[in-house]
Amino acid sequence: MPAVYRVVLTAAAVICVAAALAIPGYYETTTLWYKTGVDKAMLIAGQYCGLTALMLVYLQVLLAIRGDAMSAIFGAANLIRYHRINGAFVALAAVSHALLVLVPEGIANLPLGKKFWPEMVGAAVLFFIVLLAVSSYLRNRLHIPFAIWRALHRPAGYGVLLLATVHVLFVSESFEKTGPRLLIGALFLSVAALWGVKHYRSVRNNKPSSPQ
Amino acid sequence: MKTKHLVPLLILFLSIVLGASTLFAGARSWELDKAHGNIYFSVDHIFSKIRGKFEDFTLALNFDPADLAGSSFLFTIEVESINTGIPKRDKHLLSEDFFDAAKFPQIVFESTSITDAGDSLYEVAGTLTIKGKTYDLTLPFKLEGVKEHPAKKGTEVAGFNGSIMFDRLAHGVGNGKFYEMGIVGKDVDIFVSLEVLAEQ
Numbered sequence: 001m002p003a004v005y006r007v008v009l010t011a012a013a014v015i016c017v018a019a020a021l022a023i024p025g026y027y028e029t030t031t032l033w034y035k036t037g038v039d040k041a042m043l044i045a046g047q048y049c050g051l052t053a054l055m056l057v058y059l060q061v062l063l064a065i066r067g068d069a070m071s072a073i074f075g076a077a078n079l080i081r082y083h084r085i086n087g088a089f090v091a092l093a094a095v096s097h098a099l100l101v102l103v104p105e106g107i108a109n110l111p112l113g114k115k116f117w118p119e120m121v122g123a124a125v126l127f128f129i130v131l132l133a134v135s136s137y138l139r140n141r142l143h144i145p146f147a148i149w150r151a152l153h154r155p156a157g158y159g160v161l162l163l164a165t166v167h168v169l170f171v172s173e174s175f176e177k178t179g180p181r182l183l184i185g186a187l188f189l190s191v192a193a194l195w196g197v198k199h200y201r202s203v204r205n206n207k208p209s210s211p212q
Numbered sequence: 213m214k215t216k217h218l219v220p221l222l223i224l225f226l227s228i229v230l231g232a233s234t235l236f237a238g239a240r241s242w243e244l245d246k247a248h249g250n251i252y253f254s255v256d257h258i259f260s261k262i263r264g265k266f267e268d269f270t271l272a273l274n275f276d277p278a279d280l281a282g283s284s285f286l287f288t289i290e291v292e293s294i295n296t297g298i299p300k301r302d303k304h305l306l307s308e309d310f311f312d313a314a315k316f317p318q319i320v321f322e323s324t325s326i327t328d329a330g331d332s333l334y335e336v337a338g339t340l341t342i343k344g345k346t347y348d349l350t351l352p353f354k355l356e357g358v359k360e361h362p363a364k365k366g367t368e369v370a371g372f373n374g375s376i377m378f379d380r381l382a383h384g385v386g387n388g389k390f391y392e393m394g395i396v397g398k399d400v401d402i403f404v405s406l407e408v409l410a411e412q
Contacts, residue, residue: 031300034309034390108314109307115299 005073017055019183021048027174039104046100053093057164058191060086064157065198091133094126118171125163128156161191239276239283242370242408249406251289256397268293273408280326285336289319310386316343343384351376361409368412375403
């Protein structure tokens with residue numbers, strides 16, 4: 001039976017990612033109108049990388065929550081393993097996204113300042129994603145005590161979840177449309193609700209959530 | 213040196229300084245009222261007009277209608293301050309497609325001569341340095357008036373308005389790609405509106 005659930009949940013995740021990745025094509029940003037050739041191709045690729053990164057962040061939080069049902073279906077050890085692997089993909093997608101959208105505009109022409117606040121939020125998200133990935137993969141080599149690492153990793157991860165959503169919703173006019181807003185909003189609220197339920201149960205049972 | 217020599221030396225020094233300052237004083241110096249000094253532009257986008265402004269610029273102004281030879285305008289515009297109301301469009305304008313602000317952060321106009329064209333109109337001829345190249349340019353400014361500032365006693369306010377049609381492609385602002393695509397026009401209407409202040 002868990003095999004069926006595994007297929008269903010994996011299919012649901014793939015459908016969510018596919019729906020999100022359809023947004024840039026269906027709700028094309030006007031920025032693309034003014035790009036040609038390689039610049040246009042890079043910008044399109046950058047948008048897909050960005051949305052992929054967001055979807056993987058949502059998945060990353062689901063894997064970190066490790067709800068009872070998820071653990072029963074996939075196995076707690078597997079969820080931890082997937083979380084580690086997925087973390088590397090999140091970092092890869094986020095770094096690729098930043099490079100692919102910034103290079104066509106010119107690296108010397110960075111969107112800095114108050115009026116580019118969604119881009120600045122994106123820069124903060126990228127910083128935290130890279131920091132989370134590097135500190136996790138080099139934790140032993142850097143001799144970071146587990147308790148300290150986890151105390152920082154968790155809030156930073158949830159911060160990335162929130163800020164990445166804000167960045168995506170406000171950085172592109174594609175997300176000014178109702179459809180994309182509803183989709184991203186629903187996915188974010190679903191992940192946040194699952195985290196809330198898990199957190200509430202952990203507090204009620206007086207034990208830390210997601211025991212290692 | 214004895215003290216008695218100090219007094220005549222001091223007098224000589226002051227005479228030289230004051231004499232020189234009188235000789236090179238030029239026309240009256242005015243300070244830009246930044247809240248009421250604007251450089252606007254308008255350019256065609258297919259069928260519509262896109263308006264914008266440069267929000268950060270300085271003006272060193274010496275002006276006296278009776279001493280045009282001693283008068284001068286020096287505008288220094290920070291390209292990064294361009295604002296068309298849409299940050300993404302501003303960022304595109306700052307890119308290599310248009311101003312290439314990372315390489316050429318300022319636009320400078322420095323007057324070389326001012327002539328009275330009559331009816332309070334002054335032709336301010338000078339050089340415009342934009343994207344690393346210098347071009348001759350004449351800005352026609354109408355002196356709207358000079359009077360005591362209604363809100364600040366002891367201060368005089370003068371007003372200038374002027375507009376020109378600027379061929380951006382002739383001045384290297386863009387390579388013509390968007391013009392040929394029929395998206396962005398090449399002629400840019402520039403409207404400069406200034407209030408400048410000086411003590412009475």
